[in-house]
Amino acid sequence: MATLRAATTDDYAAFVRLFAELRTGDPIPTADVWASGIAPATWVATIEDRVVAYCYFQEYADSGYVRHVAVDPAARRQGLGRALMTTVAGRLRTQGKKFWRLNVKPDNVAAIALYASLGLKAKYLARSFRLPWAALEALPSLGAAVSVLAPERDATVEDFFSLPRGQLTESRRIGRTLFEAVAADGGTTLGLAVFNPNFPGAFPFRVVDHRATGDLLAAMRRMVPNDDNVNLVAEDDEPLSATLLQAGAVCKMEIVHMEGAL
Numbered sequence: 001m002a003t004l005r006a007a008t009t010d011d012y013a014a015f016v017r018l019f020a021e022l023r024t025g026d027p028i029p030t031a032d033v034w035a036s037g038i039a040p041a042t043w044v045a046t047i048e049d050r051v052v053a054y055c056y057f058q059e060y061a062d063s064g065y066v067r068h069v070a071v072d073p074a075a076r077r078q079g080l081g082r083a084l085m086t087t088v089a090g091r092l093r094t095q096g097k098k099f100w101r102l103n104v105k106p107d108n109v110a111a112i113a114l115y116a117s118l119g120l121k122a123k124y125l126a127r128s129f130r131l132p133w134a135a136l137e138a139l140p141s142l143g144a145a146v147s148v149l150a151p152e153r154d155a156t157v158e159d160f161f162s163l164p165r166g167q168l169t170e171s172r173r174i175g176r177t178l179f180e181a182v183a184a185d186g187g188t189t190l191g192l193a194v195f196n197p198n199f200p201g202a203f204p205f206r207v208v209d210h211r212a213t214g215d216l217l218a219a220m221r222r223m224v225p226n227d228d229n230v231n232l233v234a235e236d237d238e239p240l241s242a243t244l245l246q247a248g249a250v251c252k253m254e255i256v257h258m259e260g261a262l
Contacts, residue, residue: 007042014051055084061166064092066102120260124236135248139214149178201231
Protein backbone atom coordinates (compact mmCIF):
# COMPACT_ATOMS: atom_id res chain seq x y z
CA MET A 1 0.00 0.00 0.00
CA ALA A 2 1.49 3.30 -1.09
CA THR A 3 1.56 6.44 1.04
CA LEU A 4 1.58 9.93 -0.45
CA ARG A 5 3.31 12.86 1.22
CA ALA A 6 4.99 16.16 0.47
CA ALA A 7 8.63 15.83 -0.56
CA THR A 8 11.47 16.88 1.73
CA THR A 9 15.06 17.86 1.01
CA ASP A 10 16.09 14.39 2.24
CA ASP A 11 14.37 12.85 -0.80
CA TYR A 12 17.06 14.10 -3.17
CA ALA A 13 18.68 10.70 -3.73
CA ALA A 14 15.29 9.22 -4.65
CA PHE A 15 14.62 12.15 -6.94
CA VAL A 16 17.92 11.56 -8.75
CA ARG A 17 17.08 7.89 -9.20
CA LEU A 18 13.58 8.57 -10.54
CA PHE A 19 14.56 11.59 -12.63
CA ALA A 20 16.38 9.18 -14.95
CA GLU A 21 13.00 7.56 -15.73
CA LEU A 22 11.92 10.73 -17.51
CA ARG A 23 14.50 9.95 -20.21
CA THR A 24 14.84 13.56 -21.36
CA GLY A 25 18.61 13.60 -21.59
CA ASP A 26 18.64 16.70 -19.40
CA PRO A 27 21.26 17.10 -16.67
CA ILE A 28 20.13 16.14 -13.18
CA PRO A 29 19.22 19.22 -11.10
CA THR A 30 21.63 19.82 -8.24
CA ALA A 31 20.79 19.23 -4.60
CA ASP A 32 20.52 23.00 -4.11
CA VAL A 33 18.03 23.31 -6.98
CA TRP A 34 16.07 20.37 -5.58
CA ALA A 35 15.94 21.91 -2.10
CA SER A 36 15.06 25.45 -3.13
CA GLY A 37 12.88 25.05 -6.21
CA ILE A 38 11.65 21.49 -6.75
CA ALA A 39 11.10 19.77 -3.40
CA PRO A 40 8.69 22.45 -2.08
CA ALA A 41 6.42 21.77 -5.09
CA THR A 42 6.68 17.98 -5.20
CA TRP A 43 4.61 15.09 -3.88
CA VAL A 44 6.07 11.61 -3.51
CA ALA A 45 4.62 8.13 -3.19
CA THR A 46 6.32 5.69 -0.84
CA ILE A 47 6.06 1.94 -0.31
CA GLU A 48 7.58 0.70 2.94
CA ASP A 49 9.24 4.11 3.35
CA ARG A 50 10.96 3.90 -0.05
CA VAL A 51 10.13 6.68 -2.52
CA VAL A 52 8.86 4.98 -5.67
CA ALA A 53 7.24 7.90 -7.53
CA TYR A 54 7.05 11.67 -7.55
CA CYS A 55 5.15 14.53 -9.16
CA TYR A 56 6.65 18.02 -9.46
CA PHE A 57 4.41 20.92 -10.41
CA GLN A 58 4.40 24.71 -10.53
CA GLU A 59 1.63 27.10 -9.53
CA TYR A 60 0.80 30.21 -11.53
CA ALA A 61 -1.87 32.87 -11.07
CA ASP A 62 -4.87 30.76 -12.09
CA SER A 63 -3.31 27.50 -13.30
CA GLY A 64 -0.82 24.77 -12.56
CA TYR A 65 1.88 23.17 -14.70
CA VAL A 66 2.82 19.55 -13.99
CA ARG A 67 6.51 19.36 -14.88
CA HIS A 68 7.50 15.79 -13.91
CA VAL A 69 5.67 12.56 -13.22
CA ALA A 70 8.05 9.66 -12.64
CA VAL A 71 7.38 6.16 -11.32
CA ASP A 72 9.88 3.43 -10.51
CA PRO A 73 9.55 0.64 -13.13
CA ALA A 74 9.05 -1.92 -10.37
CA ALA A 75 6.10 0.04 -8.97
CA ARG A 76 4.20 0.72 -12.18
CA ARG A 77 0.62 -0.37 -12.90
CA GLN A 78 -0.32 0.22 -9.27
CA GLY A 79 -2.12 3.53 -9.81
CA LEU A 80 0.65 5.70 -8.37
CA GLY A 81 0.66 8.15 -11.27
CA ARG A 82 -3.09 8.62 -10.95
CA ALA A 83 -2.88 9.00 -7.18
CA LEU A 84 -0.19 11.67 -7.45
CA MET A 85 -1.98 13.54 -10.24
CA THR A 86 -5.26 13.47 -8.28
CA THR A 87 -3.50 14.81 -5.20
CA VAL A 88 -1.87 17.61 -7.19
CA ALA A 89 -5.20 18.47 -8.83
CA GLY A 90 -6.78 18.77 -5.39
CA ARG A 91 -3.95 21.01 -4.22
CA LEU A 92 -4.34 23.26 -7.25
CA ARG A 93 -8.11 23.52 -6.76
CA THR A 94 -7.74 24.51 -3.11
CA GLN A 95 -5.40 27.28 -4.27
CA GLY A 96 -8.06 28.58 -6.65
CA LYS A 97 -6.48 27.33 -9.87
CA LYS A 98 -8.86 26.74 -12.78
CA PHE A 99 -6.62 25.00 -15.34
CA TRP A 100 -3.63 22.70 -15.51
CA ARG A 101 -1.23 21.63 -18.23
CA LEU A 102 1.69 19.32 -18.86
CA ASN A 103 3.97 17.84 -21.51
CA VAL A 104 4.30 14.15 -22.38
CA LYS A 105 6.17 12.13 -24.97
CA PRO A 106 3.87 11.02 -27.82
CA ASP A 107 4.90 7.37 -27.46
CA ASN A 108 3.95 7.29 -23.76
CA VAL A 109 0.54 5.85 -24.51
CA ALA A 110 -0.27 4.84 -20.94
CA ALA A 111 0.49 8.30 -19.56
CA ILE A 112 -1.51 10.04 -22.29
CA ALA A 113 -4.48 7.79 -21.51
CA LEU A 114 -4.17 8.63 -17.81
CA TYR A 115 -4.01 12.36 -18.44
CA ALA A 116 -6.95 12.20 -20.85
CA SER A 117 -9.00 10.40 -18.21
CA LEU A 118 -8.29 13.33 -15.89
CA GLY A 119 -9.67 15.80 -18.43
CA LEU A 120 -6.49 16.93 -20.18
CA LYS A 121 -6.53 17.22 -23.96
CA ALA A 122 -3.69 17.37 -26.49
CA LYS A 123 -3.28 20.92 -27.82
CA TYR A 124 -0.12 20.93 -29.92
CA LEU A 125 3.22 19.29 -30.63
CA ALA A 126 6.48 20.75 -29.36
CA ARG A 127 10.05 19.79 -30.23
CA SER A 128 13.12 19.94 -28.02
CA PHE A 129 16.36 20.85 -29.82
CA ARG A 130 20.06 20.91 -29.01
CA LEU A 131 21.87 23.57 -31.03
CA PRO A 132 25.66 23.97 -31.20
CA TRP A 133 26.63 27.51 -30.30
CA ALA A 134 28.95 27.38 -33.29
CA ALA A 135 25.80 27.51 -35.45
CA LEU A 136 24.82 30.93 -34.12
CA GLU A 137 26.29 32.69 -37.15
CA ALA A 138 24.08 30.56 -39.41
CA LEU A 139 20.90 31.83 -37.79
CA PRO A 140 18.94 34.77 -39.19
CA SER A 141 18.75 38.12 -37.45
CA LEU A 142 16.27 40.98 -37.58
CA GLY A 143 18.54 43.38 -35.73
CA ALA A 144 16.08 43.36 -32.85
CA ALA A 145 16.84 45.08 -29.58
CA VAL A 146 17.13 42.43 -26.86
CA SER A 147 17.01 43.26 -23.16
CA VAL A 148 16.08 41.66 -19.85
CA LEU A 149 12.32 41.73 -19.48
CA ALA A 150 11.10 44.21 -16.86
CA PRO A 151 8.77 42.62 -14.26
CA GLU A 152 6.08 45.18 -14.96
CA ARG A 153 5.85 43.83 -18.52
CA ASP A 154 5.27 40.21 -17.48
CA ALA A 155 1.47 40.24 -17.84
CA THR A 156 1.61 42.03 -21.20
CA VAL A 157 4.12 39.58 -22.64
CA GLU A 158 2.24 36.59 -21.22
CA ASP A 159 -0.94 37.74 -22.92
CA PHE A 160 0.94 38.42 -26.15
CA PHE A 161 2.35 34.89 -26.31
CA SER A 162 -0.70 33.17 -24.74
CA LEU A 163 1.30 32.05 -21.71
CA PRO A 164 -0.33 31.26 -18.36
CA ARG A 165 -0.64 34.36 -16.22
CA GLY A 166 2.08 34.25 -13.60
CA GLN A 167 4.46 31.92 -15.46
CA LEU A 168 7.07 34.61 -16.08
CA THR A 169 7.02 35.81 -12.49
CA GLU A 170 7.52 32.23 -11.31
CA SER A 171 10.33 31.72 -13.83
CA ARG A 172 12.11 34.77 -12.50
CA ARG A 173 11.65 33.55 -8.91
CA ILE A 174 13.44 30.27 -9.62
CA GLY A 175 16.40 32.00 -11.20
CA ARG A 176 15.63 32.21 -14.90
CA THR A 177 16.73 35.23 -16.96
CA LEU A 178 13.94 36.58 -19.15
CA PHE A 179 14.89 38.18 -22.47
CA GLU A 180 12.52 40.16 -24.68
CA ALA A 181 13.31 41.01 -28.29
CA VAL A 182 11.61 44.10 -29.69
CA ALA A 183 11.75 45.78 -33.08
CA ALA A 184 14.50 48.38 -33.15
CA ASP A 185 12.30 50.87 -34.95
CA GLY A 186 9.12 50.67 -32.92
CA GLY A 187 9.25 48.55 -29.82
CA THR A 188 6.95 45.82 -31.16
CA THR A 189 7.54 42.53 -29.33
CA LEU A 190 9.29 39.99 -31.57
CA GLY A 191 10.37 37.26 -29.18
CA LEU A 192 10.78 35.92 -25.67
CA ALA A 193 13.35 33.58 -24.13
CA VAL A 194 13.12 32.26 -20.57
CA PHE A 195 16.75 31.25 -20.14
CA ASN A 196 18.34 28.89 -17.64
CA PRO A 197 22.11 29.46 -17.91
CA ASN A 198 22.84 26.42 -15.74
CA PHE A 199 21.32 24.07 -18.30
CA PRO A 200 21.85 25.98 -20.60
CA GLY A 201 18.53 26.25 -22.36
CA ALA A 202 15.40 28.31 -22.97
CA PHE A 203 11.79 27.33 -22.34
CA PRO A 204 9.55 28.97 -23.31
CA PHE A 205 11.29 30.25 -26.41
CA ARG A 206 8.82 32.17 -28.57
CA VAL A 207 9.31 34.28 -31.69
CA VAL A 208 6.81 36.17 -33.81
CA ASP A 209 9.21 36.00 -36.75
CA HIS A 210 11.72 33.14 -36.87
CA ARG A 211 14.39 35.63 -37.97
CA ALA A 212 14.44 37.00 -34.42
CA THR A 213 15.92 33.68 -33.25
CA GLY A 214 19.50 34.80 -33.78
CA ASP A 215 18.96 38.04 -31.86
CA LEU A 216 17.66 36.25 -28.77
CA LEU A 217 20.35 33.58 -28.91
CA ALA A 218 23.11 36.18 -29.18
CA ALA A 219 21.93 37.69 -25.89
CA MET A 220 21.79 34.27 -24.25
CA ARG A 221 25.25 33.38 -25.55
CA ARG A 222 26.83 36.27 -23.66
CA MET A 223 25.76 34.62 -20.40
CA VAL A 224 27.34 31.24 -21.23
CA PRO A 225 30.45 31.93 -23.33
CA ASN A 226 32.08 28.60 -22.46
CA ASP A 227 29.26 26.17 -23.28
CA ASP A 228 29.22 24.20 -26.54
CA ASN A 229 25.47 23.77 -26.97
CA VAL A 230 22.15 25.34 -26.03
CA ASN A 231 18.75 23.68 -25.67
CA LEU A 232 15.55 25.18 -27.05
CA VAL A 233 11.90 24.13 -27.26
CA ALA A 234 9.83 25.09 -30.29
CA GLU A 235 6.15 24.94 -29.37
CA ASP A 236 3.68 24.53 -32.21
CA ASP A 237 6.08 26.48 -34.45
CA GLU A 238 7.14 24.81 -37.68
CA PRO A 239 9.05 27.85 -39.05
CA LEU A 240 11.17 27.97 -35.88
CA SER A 241 11.77 24.21 -36.00
CA ALA A 242 12.84 24.46 -39.64
CA THR A 243 15.16 27.39 -38.87
CA LEU A 244 16.87 25.49 -36.06
CA LEU A 245 17.27 22.31 -38.09
CA GLN A 246 18.70 24.21 -41.05
CA ALA A 247 21.27 25.83 -38.75
CA GLY A 248 22.42 22.44 -37.48
CA ALA A 249 20.21 21.72 -34.47
CA VAL A 250 19.37 18.15 -33.45
CA CYS A 251 15.82 17.29 -32.43
CA LYS A 252 16.16 15.49 -29.09
CA MET A 253 12.51 14.58 -28.69
CA GLU A 254 8.95 15.50 -29.55
CA ILE A 255 6.45 16.49 -26.86
CA VAL A 256 2.66 16.57 -26.75
CA HIS A 257 1.35 19.57 -24.80
CA MET A 258 -1.90 18.85 -22.94
CA GLU A 259 -4.26 21.20 -21.12
CA GLY A 260 -7.49 20.86 -19.18
CA ALA A 261 -9.85 22.42 -16.67
CA LEU A 262 -9.57 21.56 -12.98
